Amino acid sequence: MQASGLVSDASLQFQLKHVARAMSLYYGQNHSRVRLEEKAHTYYVRTMYETLGRQLQQLTSNRFVSPHGEKRKSEIVRLISASDAKKAINLAKKGTVTHRPILLGICTSRTPCPYGGIDNIARCGGGDSPGETKPCADVLYDPEQLDEVEVLEAVLDERLAAAEVDSPLRTSLEAQKRSVENYRHVIRQT
Numbered sequence: 001m002q003a004s005g006l007v008s009d010a011s012l013q014f015q016l017k018h019v020a021r022a023m024s025l026y027y028g029q030n031h032s033r034v035r036l037e038e039k040a041h042t043y044y045v046r047t048m049y050e051t052l053g054r055q056l057q058q059l060t061s062n063r064f065v066s067p068h069g070e071k072r073k074s075e076i077v078r079l080i081s082a083s084d085a086k087k088a089i090n091l092a093k094k095g096t097v098t099h100r101p102i103l104l105g106i107c108t109s110r111t112p113c114p115y116g117g118i119d120n121i122a123r124c125g126g127g128d129s130p131g132e133t134k135p136c137a138d139v140l141y142d143p144e145q146l147d148e149v150e151v152l153e154a155v156l157d158e159r160l161a162a163a164e165v166d167s168p169l170r171t172s173l174e175a176q177k178r179s180v181e182n183y184r185h186v187i188r189q190t
Contacts, residue, residue: 049093052099053085053091053092056080059076059099059106059140060082061082064105064141065105066141067141067183067186076138095110102118103118104121104124104139104142104179106140107138108140115128121176126178127176127178135186141183141186149184156173
């Protein structure tokens with residue numbers, strides 16, 4: 001944005017919510033990037049993939065549940081071996097299998113979510129269709145997230161009380177509330 005000359009420094013500062021203009025310049029010139037020795041960089045990347053491989057292996061456990069049933073979960077984790085860590089690490093390196101933590105559990109979609117996914121759970125839990133429950137096909141619910149989901153539900157209830165009737169905000173909040181209820185229903189069945 002800075003290099004184009006189309007956006008002023010003041011506008012950029014405002015859009016990025018920086019306190020001072022120097023912050024925009026600092027980040028714009030890549031001064032925020034950590035320079036590591038080659039060996040440290042290699043260790044860092046290797047450790048990152050090992051951690052991701054271990055997290056992928058956990059997806060095969062009984063902890064995670066697909067809202068579409070055990071058959072769908074088997075399809076999602078078919079490439080992941082619970083016992084072969086090296087295979088899981090290689091799958092992570094190649095990008096064949098992905099693992100993104102979300103509020104309801106884990107998203108296994110290899111593409112960015114067009115519905116939000118992190119800041120809005122309406123699609124993840126199937127709350128975006130009032131008449132029928134159609135959760136995302138790539139989500140795996142984590143029952144250990146129930147406490148966080150209940151905190152979200154309290155926030156949703158609070159915001160719903162203040163939202164105007166028939167407003168887009170209210171529609172979105174109601175969809176997220178339905179997703180929370182769908183999540184809870186699936187978790188209680190297991």
